[in-house]
Amino acid sequence: MRAIHHWIDGKATPGTSGRTADVFNPATGEVQARVDLASRAEIDAAIARAAQAQVAWGATNPQRRARVMMKMVDLINRDMDKMAEMLSSEHGKTFPDAKGDIQRGLEVIEFSIGAPHFMKGEFIDGAGPGIDMYSMRQPLGVVAAITPFNFPAMIPLWKLGPALAAGNAVILKPSERDPTVPNMIAELFKEAGLPDGVLQVIHGDKEAVDALLDSDVIQAVGFVGSTPIAQYIYERAAQTGKRAQCFGGAKNHMIIMPDADLDQAADALVGAGYGAAGERCMAISVAVPVGEETADRLIEKLVPRIEKLKVGPWTAGDDVDYGPVVTRAAQENILRLVETGVAQGAELVVDGRDFSLQGYEDGFFVGPHLFDRVTPDMDIYRKEIFGPVLSTVRAASYEEALKLAMDHEYGNGIAMFTRDGDTARDFASRVNVGMIGINVPIPVPLAYFTFGGWKKSGFGDLNQHGPDAFRFYTRTKTVTSRWPSGIKEGSAFNFKAMD
Ligand code: NAD
Helix, strand or coil: CEEECEEECCEEECCCCCCEEEEEECCCCEEEEEEECCCHHHHHHHHHHHHHHHHHHHHCCHHHHHHHHHHHHHHHHHHHHHHHHHHHHHHCCCHHHHHHHHHHHHHHHHHHCCHHHHCCCCEEEEEECCEEEEEEEEECCEEEEECCCCCCCHHHHHHHHHHHHCCCEEEEECCCCCCHHHHHHHHHHHHCCCCCCCEEECCCCHHHHHHHHHCCCEEEEEEECCHHHHHHHHHHHHHCCCEEEEECCCCEEEEECCCCCHHHHHHHHHHHHHHHHHCCCCCEEEEEEECHHHHHHHHHHHHHHHHCCCECCHHHCCCCCECCCCCHHHHHHHHHHHHHHHHCCCEEEECCCCCCCCCCCCCCCCCCEEEECCCCCCHHHHCCCCCCEEEECCECCHHHHHHHHHHCCEECEEEEECCCHHHHHHHHHHCCCCEEEECCCCCCCCCCCCECCEECCEECCCCECCHHHHHHCEEEEEEEEECCCCCCCCCCCCHHHHC
């Protein structure tokens, strides 16, 4: 059985806690590896070593640190296929999707090459008589990144690029469900020239996370995962005065106006609703057609498209639309919520409950589901399902559709499909959601903008990547300086004294 160890001080390091977790092949349901789970003592030792290594790294000039990122770009491109295969085999997503996962992380490494620019402070001369004032951005020290299973390359890279380029040391605690790719990333960072100890990858569960949160050395925590854990981490991190940005779950709506191109909207909904088996924080899980006629026509267009979806293992080729979900528990939870939807009166228009794949009967596959006539009080509307289940809530008007999305507790992403610029503009301006798509179903901002949700989708006040990331991973120091006069007049200056 393959063993997945921690990455400490520039090498794979077996755990000492005696605890491990199973890592599955979601397509077959088999255990394919065991990952070490760190104890509090192991976490504390890794943090102490990172703190030593950070001193020299933080003092390295930002251009040199940026060169590590430049090299990293080449190395990730070199190993893209190898990493994507491993990612698919542990996560279950298709090979093109796995490459997309790595690619979107790589773009933040490219962005982080600009660290010297983002590290610059401000300056004003003559703030008073002979007084200059300037600010500088300095790294925080040792920071922690705690990341989810659904993007095992992208989200670690979103954290590592800006945090390391800004001069911090990072303890990365990736998801224990697909932990190998983060180790591969750490290996590449070493090859790119990152000094040992500056990046420590520690695998673990709640015990490891709590040790990170309670540490006095860790200065900031960047978290991505489900909302209850995001809120827990935000609160516990604050108890020791840490800076924290914690991104949580989502229930992303797509409003389809009567004037929308319905073929385009239906294609978009299928890609955004079922891609990656719905295990994306930017997946669309609620379709909101405006008007009964729009709804009827939309459902008519959706059904054949959904029924045509090809579900299978990543090894079955690039025409597979989506793969299994990550664990048996995830599969059971999704199917349980589907049953709740039926019991609470939603109309199950596409029923994937009996889905089974020959030769992969023990895999964690879930067939596609489409619900119509879902109402806001139902569990399938209120809860994040994180599976291939799309709910349709019919709205009578634009205002009703907008209010529906605004009243939902999550606020990660949202889309509108329309041909009317005025409605789209009003929507983008008023809606209380962090990332908006206009005729774009998954509006993930590029690396040089920032990524983050509102309401219960994000706790903390700075977003991921973009300039915000450098603000999050640095702190500002402001210097006011006045120099005594004399040297330039020559009176108090004695060249001999300098010899
Ligand atoms: P999760 O909350 O179960 O786990 C996330 C991380 O927290 C993992 O590293 C895990 O080990 C750790 N963790 C889990 N339980 C813990 C506990 N009780 N105490 C301390 N740490 C704990 O999330 P997941 O299932 O890995 O990921 C899916 C979730 O992430 C979904 O809700 C999805 O919407 C969300 N997500 C959000 C974004 C975003 O940017 N908002 C992006 C990706 C995923």
